[in-house]
Amino acid sequence: MVKPKQPNLSVKIGNLDLKNPVMVASGTFGYAQEFEDFIDLRKLGAIVTKTITVKARQGNLPPRTCETPAGMLNSIGLENPGIDRFIREKLPFLKKLGIPVIVSIAAEETPDEFAILVKRLDRIPEVSAIELNISCPNLQKNKLISQDAADTLELVSAARKLTEKCLITKLSPNVASITEIALAAQSAGADALALVNTLGGMSIDVHKRIPKLGNWVGGLSGPAIRPVAVKMVWEAYNKIQIPIIGMGGIMDTESALEFFIAGAAAVSVGTANFINPQTSLEIIAGLQQYMLEHNMQNLSQLTGRLKACQD
Template sequence: MVKKKKPNLNVKIGSLELKNPVMVASGTFGYAEEFKSLLDLKKLGAIVTKTITVRPRQGNIAPRTCETPAGMLNSIGLENPGINKFLQKKFSFLKKLGVPVVVSIAAEETPDEFEVLIKQLEPVREVSAIELNISCPNLQKKRLISQDSQATLEAVSAARKLTDKCLIVKLSPNVTSISEIALAAESAGADAVSLINTLGGMSIDVKKRVPKLGAWVGGLSGPAIRPVAVKMIWEAYNKIKIPIIGMGGIMDIDSALEFFIAGATAISVGTANFINPQSSLQIIAELQQYLMSNNMQNLNQLTGKLKACKD
């Protein structure tokens, strides 16, 4: 019997080379140190940090999370120590891991803040990629950058001029046409898009007749949003050529596979980190088995390979 060759899990996203396509999503993994006793961090494909802003942010009023059917709402509000403290205090642990680090950044008031942030990250060798979070629903904004294709085009173009690093743009599902926004990000020079950020949501305590979240509204994540995410990835995959990093309720191998088949080159595990910190590593192991048992040598044979009919 010929021993089957181990499938190759490597993927390439712009200049970013990953040993496997499983990342942990921004905001669900802190700065990785919080999870160090619970999983072997070195096995992750990449780590996306909690979103960093120019100035420190306190975040929103409590309560900031609430459980919903097969999901959860959060209204954290991008609490973070600001770029300077992040680089001084939080980055030292991350840079020693030997795992690609994607730093997620957001602008609080105006897109100019991206310039300040990117200029500080650009010279840091261990920052493997930058994710522009233009889709956080918890900033009490009337309109997010990623809800407007022109604003997306401008913000991404400006960022593209400032960095040679892999530039990922995280998009919001709270739009009329996801592919329109994804096309804008692509034409502005993004190396990849992350789909999807949380869906806007609200939950009410009927006994007290008050909103369950201190900020009233927040972002929905978890298995509840998975079909929305899969559809948006499939739509975007049919319109854009740059890689898609898929996320939204990935809990296990079966849910991860849906994202690859719909068109994702890589995936991010988010809310599942809270429930089973091992889930990303389990997905990596089972993905290898899946490729092997389906005679696939690499992930190109899986990404976007949705069949039109059952045979």
């Protein structure tokens, strides 16, 4: 009997070649070393680091996380060692893994900080791609860059001029029109979009009458936001040409498939890493199985293949 041909899971995101389309989402996997005892890191499609800023940040007051129905709230506040220590202490481990490393970056005060970070990372060959986190909800700002199309256009255009590395722009779901922002990022030269960051949320301890988070408000993640995220991926997919990395409540193969069918070229696993660090690898295996069962040889036969009606 002829053995069925294994589907090809590889995908191209800008100039970045991934052997499979499953990565781990920024902030939910540290700098990978934290997870080395729990998962074979080399099997991942890519690793997205915790967001880095120019200077080290201590982050927000505790408690920084709490459970919510079908999800969690966090207000970590971008705790990170800063770019210098990241390069010195975290990157050497990541370099050794031999899989693409996507470094997530953000500014604390002014957008110029993005330029400083992009210039530094551009010089490091082992940095495969840069993810512009213009959507972190935990910085006590009135408005996020990704809540304004003009700001998004300006920021991404400035970063684009500084690097030829694959540039991913991570957007917020806390907007009236995701397509407006997605189009701005695309016309500024982003190679791909990461959709979505956390949804703004708040939870209250009614017995003490205090907010459950030290920062009062935070970002909601997990299965609770999945339908919102899937809709945004689908909306953006129908308007833009660059690849989308979908995320928001992916817990297993079936939830990952929702994102691919809605239009994602790749997916990121976030909150699920805290429950089962093997989730991403299980999804890679599940995806392969699904494609085999549905006679698909490559991911282009899956991405965006939503049907108009039941048949």
